[in-house]
Amino acid sequence: MIDCDYLRPDNLEEALGLLKEHGPRATLIAGGTDVMAKIRNTKKTPEVLVSIRGLKDLKYIDKRSGYHIGALTTHRMLEQSELVKAELSALHDGASRVGSVQVRNVATLGGNICNAAPSADTAGPLLVLDALVFMEGPEGIRSVPITEFFTGTYKTVLKKDEVLTEIKIPGEMEHFGSAYWKHSRRKAMNLPILGIAVSLKLEGEIISDVRIALTVAAPTPVRANKAEDFLKGKALSDEALNEAGKIAASTECCSLRDSLRGEAWYRGEIIEVYVPRMARLAAERIAQRRSK
Amino acid sequence: MPDHLFVGKSVPRTIEADKVTGKAVYIDDLKRPGMLYGKILYSNHAHARIKSIDISKAKQLEGVRTVLTGQDIPDVRVGFLKDQTVLKKDVVRQYRDEVAAVAAISPEIAEEAISLIKVEYEKLPAVFDPFEAMKQESPLVHEIDARGRPLKSNILPLPWKFETGDMEQAREDSVYTSKDTVSTTWVNQCCMGTSGCIAEFDQNSNLTLYDQTNVIFGHIGRITEYFSQIGLRGKKIRVVNPVVGGSFGTKLDTDIYEFIAIQLALKTKKPVRILFDREEEFQALPPRQPAVFTIEQGCDKEGKLIFRHCEAILDNGAYTSWGATTPSVMMMPMSSLYRVPNVYFKATCVYTNNIYAQAMRGYGNPQATFAVETSMDTLAEEAGIDPAEFRLINRNRPGDQTPMKLKITSCGLEECIKAVKEKLNWDEKQGKQNGRGVGMASLIHVAGGARVTKSDGHGIMIKLDEYGHVDVIESGTDQGQGSPTVISQIVAEALGVRPEDVFLTFGDTALALWDAGTHASRHTFMAGNAAIGACAKAKRQILEMAVEQMPKIIKMGLKRKKRKDPEFVEPDLDFGLIANPEDLDIRDRMIFPKKEPDHPYFNLPLAQILQNGLLVGTGQSKVVMAEEFYDPPTEMLNWEMKGNLSMTYAFGASGVEVEVDEQTGEVKILNLIAAHDVGKAMNPTLLLGQIYGAAYTGVGYGLTEEIKVRNGRVMNPSFRDYQMLTAMDVVPIEVVIIEPIDEAGPYGAKGVGEPGLVPTAPAIANAVYDAVGVRITDLPITPEKILTALKEKK
Amino acid sequence: MKKVSVSFTLNGNTVTAEVPVTWTLLKTLREYFELTGAKEGCGVGECGACTVILDGEAVNSCLCPIPEVEGKSVTTIEGLANEDGTLHPLQEAFLKNNGVQCGFCTSGMLMSSKALLDQNPDPTEDDIRTSIAGNFCRCTGYVQIVESIEMAAKESK
Numbered sequence A: 001m002i003d004c005d006y007l008r009p010d011n012l013e014e015a016l017g018l019l020k021e022h023g024p025r026a027t028l029i030a031g032g033t034d035v036m037a038k039i040r041n042t043k044k045t046p047e048v049l050v051s052i053r054g055l056k057d058l059k060y061i062d063k064r065s066g067y068h069i070g071a072l073t074t075h076r077m078l079e080q081s082e083l084v085k086a087e088l089s090a091l092h093d094g095a096s097r098v099g100s101v102q103v104r105n106v107a108t109l110g111g112n113i114c115n116a117a118p119s120a121d122t123a124g125p126l127l128v129l130d131a132l133v134f135m136e137g138p139e140g141i142r143s144v145p146i147t148e149f150f151t152g153t154y155k156t157v158l159k160k161d162e163v164l165t166e167i168k169i170p171g172e173m174e175h176f177g178s179a180y181w182k183h184s185r186r187k188a189m190n191l192p193i194l195g196i197a198v199s200l201k202l203e204g205e206i207i208s209d210v211r212i213a214l215t216v217a218a219p220t221p222v223r224a225n226k227a228e229d230f231l232k233g234k235a236l237s238d239e240a241l242n243e244a245g246k247i248a249a250s251t252e253c254c255s256l257r258d259s260l261r262g263e264a265w266y267r268g269e270i271i272e273v274y275v276p277r278m279a280r281l282a283a284e285r286i287a288q289r290r291s292k
Numbered sequence B: 001m002p003d004h005l006f007v008g009k010s011v012p013r014t015i016e017a018d019k020v021t022g023k024a025v026y027i028d029d030l031k032r033p034g035m036l037y038g039k040i041l042y043s044n045h046a047h048a049r050i051k052s053i054d055i056s057k058a059k060q061l062e063g064v065r066t067v068l069t070g071q072d073i074p075d076v077r078v079g080f081l082k083d084q085t086v087l088k089k090d091v092v093r094q095y096r097d098e099v100a101a102v103a104a105i106s107p108e109i110a111e112e113a114i115s116l117i118k119v120e121y122e123k124l125p126a127v128f129d130p131f132e133a134m135k136q137e138s139p140l141v142h143e144i145d146a147r148g149r150p151l152k153s154n155i156l157p158l159p160w161k162f163e164t165g166d167m168e169q170a171r172e173d174s175v176y177t178s179k180d181t182v183s184t185t186w187v188n189q190c191c192m193g194t195s196g197c198i199a200e201f202d203q204n205s206n207l208t209l210y211d212q213t214n215v216i217f218g219h220i221g222r223i224t225e226y227f228s229q230i231g232l233r234g235k236k237i238r239v240v241n242p243v244v245g246g247s248f249g250t251k252l253d254t255d256i257y258e259f260i261a262i263q264l265a266l267k268t269k270k271p272v273r274i275l276f277d278r279e280e281e282f283q284a285l286p287p288r289q290p291a292v293f294t295i296e297q298g299c300d301k302e303g304k305l306i307f308r309h310c311e312a313i314l315d316n317g318a319y320t321s322w323g324a325t326t327p328s329v330m331m332m333p334m335s336s337l338y339r340v341p342n343v344y345f346k347a348t349c350v351y352t353n354n355i356y357a358q359a360m361r362g363y364g365n366p367q368a369t370f371a372v373e374t375s376m377d378t379l380a381e382e383a384g385i386d387p388a389e390f391r392l393i394n395r396n397r398p399g400d401q402t403p404m405k406l407k408i409t410s411c412g413l414e415e416c417i418k419a420v421k422e423k424l425n426w427d428e429k430q431g432k433q434n435g436r437g438v439g440m441a442s443l444i445h446v447a448g449g450a451r452v453t454k455s456d457g458h459g460i461m462i463k464l465d466e467y468g469h470v471d472v473i474e475s476g477t478d479q480g481q482g483s484p485t486v487i488s489q490i491v492a493e494a495l496g497v498r499p500e501d502v503f504l505t506f507g508d509t510a511l512a513l514w515d516a517g518t519h520a521s522r523h524t525f526m527a528g529n530a531a532i533g534a535c536a537k538a539k540r541q542i543l544e545m546a547v548e549q550m551p552k553i554i555k556m557g558l559k560r561k562k563r564k565d566p567e568f569v570e571p572d573l574d575f576g577l578i579a580n581p582e583d584l585d586i587r588d589r590m591i592f593p594k595k596e597p598d599h600p601y602f603n604l605p606l607a608q609i610l611q612n613g614l615l616v617g618t619g620q621s622k623v624v625m626a627e628e629f630y631d632p633p634t635e636m637l638n639w640e641m642k643g644n645l646s647m648t649y650a651f652g653a654s655g656v657e658v659e660v661d662e663q664t665g666e667v668k669i670l671n672l673i674a675a676h677d678v679g680k681a682m683n684p685t686l687l688l689g690q691i692y693g694a695a696y697t698g699v700g701y702g703l704t705e706e707i708k709v710r711n712g713r714v715m716n717p718s719f720r721d722y723q724m725l726t727a728m729d730v731v732p733i734e735v736v737i738i739e740p741i742d743e744a745g746p747y748g749a750k751g752v753g754e755p756g757l758v759p760t761a762p763a764i765a766n767a768v769y770d771a772v773g774v775r776i777t778d779l780p781i782t783p784e785k786i787l788t789a790l791k792e793k794k
Numbered sequence C: 001m002k003k004v005s006v007s008f009t010l011n012g013n014t015v016t017a018e019v020p021v022t023w024t025l026l027k028t029l030r031e032y033f034e035l036t037g038a039k040e041g042c043g044v045g046e047c048g049a050c051t052v053i054l055d056g057e058a059v060n061s062c063l064c065p066i067p068e069v070e071g072k073s074v075t076t077i078e079g080l081a082n083e084d085g086t087l088h089p090l091q092e093a094f095l096k097n098n099g100v101q102c103g104f105c106t107s108g109m110l111m112s113s114k115a116l117l118d119q120n121p122d123p124t125e126d127d128i129r130t131s132i133a134g135n136f137c138r139c140t141g142y143v144q145i146v147e148s149i150e151m152a153a154k155e156s157k
């Protein structure tokens, strides 16, 4: 049945109050791109929709001691931010490949993460940028590292009465270069067959620190820790990168499956190829930034 | 060559300004007083017996006006082979079979009512592979045929077979031979406007159907037949087209939802609209027919083709629509693309429990051309001849008669192939296999009508009002191809008015003369010729009127002048110059003597003549109105599948340059050349639009698009999952227009609606082979397939 | 069914709609205001036929819950031409350069390109293609649409 209450609180406090009041009957809606499509596809509405679109305070991209991004920041804002493009390049890559301009104009970063699709285009980037997820609920504010945020397909640690308020990326990420590759059959309006994000820090030619994340490679977006461990301290060479790609594609790092969008073996191939390519791109971006 | 004012010019589409202002009324936008909304319940089994249907809850829902099942309507068979009923009563044979239908006062209520219907099924063994389905032990999709006789096999009684020459001898004579198996899959037409119609009965049970069909009269034929079996014999049916949001083959047959809308309207005595949502459009609309071909060819030492032998298996799905007739068009490239004396082609259509298929832009030709052009490349390689050269050796030529008895009149194939070669820098790039490659493919298609029914006629009526406005009543359908503009150009040219004076009415059977349908790339050719004929008649009437009226008007004018200015000296005019209709002409709204076009007194506005002709006084009034029914002297295919079914044929060649990522299998198109023999470009800008659109759809066919059907079910029924190309998937396309003016065409034009799509996919496949040495013979050419082939090669 | 009353600016006029709370902006435009220029090609944000401009940005009206439009400004294809009836340069360009064929995608295409030109009067081909990537068109292959937008951008200068 299609019917519901549609509540539009003016501030976070009110929103939290409404969530508490309506308990499990309530669903949060931000940009609504996931929520509205789901309503249409299932022909069912939640009993109460609590819209946080009006919470203008949660729409920001700031650099203070680190990078602070409000949950309601749209993908379009991320795409158009020079700061994000230059310093959080992987996130820029991911956000600017979400859906279409029309979708990016309303869809939010918070929504992308909270929806927790295995294919979420900002999940990989946030994983390699060491993001911290801030949530506010009746008990106050808490935060978890993004690596602990996803608990399953479409599942997160977020409680029903909590609102995700901010994504924080540590300031030291400034010294990393990063890149994200969305592998898909066409260039837009697509969910990825596979997503690969890499961030790394260089000391001379040595990879002093590195993160690799994969999406649609497991029930949740994951870090390829084994591949990272292998690369750390090695020189940036084809040999090392290719080996890291192989490790990332192995069962040590992911659990690839056949699905409608792609077959497991092919996903493995793409990881092998694109881990090195994204690492190279991340390194190039460091060089570019230095030369500026 | 007379110089034209409008034909051959890129006249803008101003006549269609409603489409850029949101005013155009599509079926989605059309409402009738009291209209109800229809919805269909589809089966969710591919093959099952219906044990029970419970509609009680749905019926009780407020706002529901009727709920129908197979029990509630006459058990009448419909479709090309009469192999299905409108609502399925006993057995469902495909995942999307229509089981029940609802009419309600809002789409939401109709939707909810559908969800309240409970159907109990008992699963039956199903078959999804046409090769399995041909086996003796396969489950039968149909137990009986249309006449109730038991069926023993899933093979359709459609003997598509073409044979000419001596195959045995030809094989012996061949120095080089090749053999390939190629296959194509289901693709969706992806009209941006989804399917829909409104059925409305008047008090006397006559039907008006607002419908997007592009075969308005064919629709009437099928519905009339249906009516005769449901107690409505002799009732009048009127089909009216709203603005159509794309067609591409989908509107050729009368679909089941259309019969359902009729039944709902009949039951409720209210207008009923059925409008598909996108998921339905992907799930329940018959897509392009898939096929598997085994093709062999042979040539002599010099590379001249000696034979072509091809067997095709078509997965017909559970029922039969136009998809099963695509072999009739496949036969054309099979027998007639390039000169080949000995040809064997056989196509077998097989019932399965998959979705059934129908027409899509190109109608079987893209599938068959993919087979022929794949084979051309493998044989060229076998013979050690450059693939472009090989095509040139075997090209069709003007004056040829092909084994299918097609009479090639004008033919620009040579120019097209050469243009592709030149633009791609072929000789330098071909044969390197260094990750970059070039490939080409050609095409032949009907371009001057296609006599697939006994009449291939097209009627046009024109009438002029006393202000010089020209109403053209067109019997075709405007589905976006630009006909309103092109026909207005032709009428303006032929009649001597301006395109903005011409007003077109499309797609209304109550107004229009008969037409075989806006399909087979035939509309500009047919309507153009009909328009020229009608304009000639109307012009004759106008000029006869002018002969009567001009002297009177001129003399009156002189008198008036004299009255005003007594000094005025009346000139000595030679009225002999305008004494006969043959002496006069019309151009740019003015009537004048041919001998002295700039005559200072004998130049009168057309509107003035029309006014004077009408308002002359008692018993003398005249109006101008003319009609032309153009039915060309073409032939239907005979029992041997031979005959010249079109007045002329279009040729073309596509060339593609690609870059292949050997690590990921991804293909990037660097350059696409589409060279087409179009007879004459009536409106170059609109012509380009047809070719761009078709070529782009062809790229999707080649690289990305596929309906994924698993156990009979469409698994990707959305734009997100179905990979139609976006504006970001840039393909640089260059079009080359070859204009070998065809005598039969209006101002020399040929049809161009479909050709652009036909050779695109095989050209890409050939380019991929040239780039990395692997040949993908199964569309679409996905990165996965390329990578697999590359691994196998290593 | 619960209803809401929503006031907003629609093509320059202040309007109020009383519609079921679950209606989208698309449904409200088409059913309540009888502005049928915006089309439903999918209803789930995947085709762009329903694109309108909401506070200066192109959005899929099929994904926009009507309560969110309160106090906002909406421009639809019906509000694109000038008040005197003359066409917007984009509309002119689409007619001139064959940017429209069947026309079903056209309203959405025009609104996406209008939003683009308002924000970026001098777009590159890449900008243009990016801004209409969410608008599917089966007829044109996009070539003449991109050219039309380029033409309109030049003309508007």
Ligand SMILES: Cc1cc2nc3c(=O)[nH]c(=O)nc-3n(C[C@H](O)[C@H](O)[C@H](O)COP(=O)(O)OP(=O)(O)OC[C@H]3O[C@@H](n4cnc5c(N)ncnc54)[C@H](O)[C@@H]3O)c2cc1C
Binding pocket: A027, A028, A029, A030, A031, A032, A033, A034, A035, A036, A037, A052, A071, A072, A097, A098, A099, A100, A103, A106, A107, A108, A109, A110, A111, A112, A113, A114, A115, A119, A120, A121, A122, A158, A162, A163, A164, A165, A189, A190, A191, A192, C044, C045, C046
């Ligand atoms: C046509 C289309 C194309 C798309 N393409 C892509 C794509 O390419 N890549 C991609 O990753 N995604 C894509 N998406 C999915 C979607 O747009 C993104 O996930 C988007 O970021 C969701 O944001 P939103 O604000 O619209 O979320 P909403 O739909 O408002 O919410 C999504 C979920 O998150 C919850 N939620 C939202 N915000 C908060 C918050 N602050 N705190 C707690 N819970 C919250 C909601 O309750 C809901 O469960 C697409 C969607 C559509 C319709």
Ligand code: FES
Binding pocket: C039, C040, C041, C042, C043, C044, C045, C046, C047, C048, C049, C050, C051, C060, C061, C062, C063
């Ligand atoms: S109808 Fe809104 S995007 Fe398709």
Ligand code: FES
Binding pocket: B192, B245, B246, B480, C099, C100, C101, C102, C103, C104, C105, C106, C136, C137, C138, C139, C140
């Ligand atoms: S013009 Fe027909 S879909 Fe774009």
